[in-house]
Amino acid sequence: MRTLNYAGAIREGHAQLLKTDPRVFVLGQGLWSPWYAGSTLKELDVDFGVDRVIDSPVSENATTGAAVGAAIAGMRPIVFHPRMDFMLLAVDPIVNQASNWSYVFNGAASVPLVIRSVINRRGEQGAQHSQALQAMYAHIPGLKVVMPATPADAKGLLISASQDGNPIVYIDDRMLYAEEGHVPEEMYSTPIGKAAIRREGGDITIVATSRMVMEAVKAAEILAEQDVEAEIVDLRTIKPFDQETILESVAKTGRLVIVDEAWKTGSIAGDISATVCEQGFDLLQAPIARVCLPNCPAPASQALEQAYYLSESDIIAAVQRTVGLKRSNRKAA
Amino acid sequence: MRTLNYAGAIREGHAQLLKTDPRVFVLGQGLWSPWYAGSTLKELDVDFGVDRVIDSPVSENATTGAAVGAAIAGMRPIVFHPRMDFMLLAVDPIVNQASNWSYVFNGAASVPLVIRSVINRRGEQGAQHSQALQAMYAHIPGLKVVMPATPADAKGLLISASQDGNPIVYIDDRMLYAEEGHVPEEMYSTPIGKAAIRREGGDITIVATSRMVMEAVKAAEILAEQDVEAEIVDLRTIKPFDQETILESVAKTGRLVIVDEAWKTGSIAGDISATVCEQGFDLLQAPIARVCLPNCPAPASQALEQAYYLSESDIIAAVQRTVGLKRSNRKAA
Amino acid sequence: MEDVSPAAKTSGLLEMYGKMIMIRLFEERVADLVEEDRIPTPCHFCIGQEAAAVGVCESLQREDTVWGAHRSHGHYLAKGGDLKKLMAEIFCRATGCSGGRGGSMHVIDQSVGVMGTVPIVAATIPIAVGAALAAKLRGGNEVAVSFFGDGATEEGHFHESLNFAGINNLPVIFVCENNLYSSHMGIFQRRRKDNIIESATTHGITGHRVDGNDVQTVRKVTTEVVAEARRGDGPALLELRTFRWRGHVGPKWDEDVGVKRKGELSQWLPFDPIARCERELLEDGVSQAALEATRNRVAAKIHEAVAFAERSPMPLPETVNNNVYRIAG
């Protein structure tokens, strides 16, 4: 069984796409740098040439717009933003253009584009170098959003994103780059829109995104010692998310904690909670808990970062609270 | 009792701010046009001079950035975007800069700025001239978001936004411009963060934003004939929203429908639902329903617009569904 | 066949005349329909600017792509887009080029290289750059053309795009139709100098400023830069000086939409690109009757298009959510 780390898996996904599909090219900032994108794009320029692995000026709007245009014109670009924060300069081509293009032309044209960006935080980088803005893009019809949590999915979702035929926002987290895992050598794709059960359990469902899946697994191990068996759903695709898998799990457990390391208000977690409330109200034995970042920009100081970011202990606390709660039908009919 | 229409109320708010506070100025597109902003800014340039009512090139980023800078430097600008769609070009100064400024400098500086934009849709304008993106801004810490539903609040919220001392996204809806209502002549402010009960009722709570409040009132009248008394909460402030008022109402009614004419996934409605589920789970007699736009860009054709946008009948249907439902505790303890 | 002199025939001027007159009559007809409340979608007319669209598109091949904005009926027709489907789209019917989902500001006919128009100002400038990048990567030799206005040059990504196209040496032609206005704002309210063409110098690419109402010159200059781009010599910026006759949006003559520029308009009316073309054709020996015949032929087609559009069905409400996503790969 071949193992790779998450960064290496991303790189392999790129390399296999570049190798097998002449329509694929990569465009964005830091592609000719040995360190900008960690090792996720390392020497792709050497292997595939600077014509297909194109570094760019600090011009997020035009670069992304050009990727959109190339996609419409039949290519399969991957446009790269080394941080989600920088991608905010490219919201127009993403939210006004790429997302709407298929619809406004009634399917006569489409935008087969991967929009890759990185959550890159901690290390006292501060508020403008820390954002996790998946909720913003998940709100937009016409976009899909994926967030791989494992090396295998980091590769598989990149490949399916490139093959999907729609504009896909692919978000990886730099804190996962060193994580090792089994990654098949062949080219394969991870289905978009399908969550994965990472652990089975009957007492509570934990839905987690990206790095939080790892924290949830840690939390579940500790909780198991306290006789609480958590089922962990790795969301993988944020939009459209896999209602079915979540509802099935909640049908079994009756309790739900959603973990998304982004600001609570307006988060993906809220959306999942509302959906489960709508579709699975009678399954719920206790209120749904959201474990998210406080509604506060990222601080620089490590002392504050410690208080700000999430870890397995936040998950454990939320699970314990939720498991302790029972539905008390004050006004029940 | 003096009445004004919604557009006139906005204009009066601007005029009173410009008159009483030398720090206030208005900057944006269409300010010297007789029709660009409806009559909401009509001849303010004549009354207050083109130095303080500044029309701009098609440069949303720099214009908004300049407004941010002027605010930091002690002014109280109102930056104007004739459509929310265009404001997507100014996401960097809003989401990266204005929102973070107070926090990253630990309160040493702040951004007392009104960021006004208009939801302007229907009339076969199509996807790029129709967006209602309140959820996107509500997700961002450091911003507040207001959406007046009545002429009185259109004026009062503009004034409080200008006086608040923080970056406030003020969103008005062009479809409300002709609505008449009582608007006091004096200068007054509508509190930010406080919802308003527009109708009392004991059977169900309808939380609505902006134009949907009007539709909810219409719906409630029809529902009353069917012996369903709806309580209508006009949210007014989207972020931070008034949990207390909502929870109090739900404590009374046990049922909740949230109406927000924006895309369902990732909407404000989801956030309110999740919050009520967290804070008021035991109050709920039935699942919370969200009445939102489908996850689809705005179509042009009126035939499709008719199917796409919301009206009181959508609200009535959701209320009837919700009132018909009872909590059935499949697994209740 | 009309009686055409050999000169006009070889120069293709009569063809260009036919296209210009088609755009003019088409838009005049749509303008009337708007006034009659039979068309609700917001229409931005290019009446007075027809030579820009036609002069540029006449120098292109079918596989070359054009990308437009809010004022793009002319670009669509000049590149050979289907007339009926355009009319039907403006009527927002199911038979429209965008199935009624797009309206006047979202038109497309990929079969002739009309790749899409969108009303977010300047949006298709970088998008056209991307199409050129695609062409270069594929080793194709098609050229991409972005049409935009003087107002669009105020968006920063206009500059980003010129720079990006320059460093990657891409086959893209940036066509700025400088009609001296962006909505209600005259050019000197928006920039210190009337020097849009200098941006070419700044970004190190070819640039030409041309009388945009002179269809022959527009075609000539465009043909040159297109040939350069096609053989790998990189992008160019064209500034086509022109003036729009109607209001920013809608059918009203300009003075009616609150911006007082009647004087300016009356100075531009004599430079009507179509009248000029007629004069040139007559000088070339084309008969008045031939022009008349062209005009009539075009008018008949437009008449048909309106009839087609009006009898076309509305899109079905139950299709509203279709095509948000492309289904298969």
Place this chain on the structure above:
Amino acid sequence: MEDVSPAAKTSGLLEMYGKMIMIRLFEERVADLVEEDRIPTPCHFCIGQEAAAVGVCESLQREDTVWGAHRSHGHYLAKGGDLKKLMAEIFCRATGCSGGRGGSMHVIDQSVGVMGTVPIVAATIPIAVGAALAAKLRGGNEVAVSFFGDGATEEGHFHESLNFAGINNLPVIFVCENNLYSSHMGIFQRRRKDNIIESATTHGITGHRVDGNDVQTVRKVTTEVVAEARRGDGPALLELRTFRWRGHVGPKWDEDVGVKRKGELSQWLPFDPIARCERELLEDGVSQAALEATRNRVAAKIHEAVAFAERSPMPLPETVNNNVYRIAG
């Protein structure tokens, strides 16, 4: 008091030397602390570029404002920002100028007009324009200065800002420190021509290209454009040619961060702005001892600042949510 010749005194050169050496020694100290893992916040050093910050700021008044970016320790110190608070901020302590919330890339000292620095490239270009607009509207006569790099000119709003400042005739000076690199990318990988200064012409504002390692010339030219801006003659763009000695981020010498530009660096090292200033001072009759004394005085202050920072408390975890919003009006 050191023994200073009248020439150097009146020209203020020794003062500028003092500031440059303060920036150099400050950053060298921070660089060491980063190497020793005592400072985690990402630091972008301006070592080699000190003359730009100092020459510009010496031509400003206290009430004039400066706005910076990711590489702004020098701007902060040159404008007179509190040394200890900067060091404490880089240590992310509660006593830092941003209370430890900002780190190296978010520094502020409004008491001397350091209005804020942020690492989103080009962000403070329009923001400084807004400060100038505020000054104009208030009828104040302060000038706003935005410091940014050559990379920042690739963001479209660089152009939007110059244009906007031009048409509104605002008292803002755009200071581009052109160090020929944006991260790992040399200037000709990012634009066809090395002609940033030409953007001034395009946007119709004053522009000067200056040797950014010559502190006296920087000050002289800045003084001129600041005077113009102050008396209502509008904005200017300065291009200060310079070179950074360390890597894009972090303390390593450039060749160590993967970009091979040792040759280029070795060509620039002789143009050390501080060595040049020393030579000029010595020529002016300032003694070696006086320079030494300045250096020592500065070194002592930096030593104190490190001690201050290291003994300062971390921000309290329970304050993490403070100051997201301003509380009262």
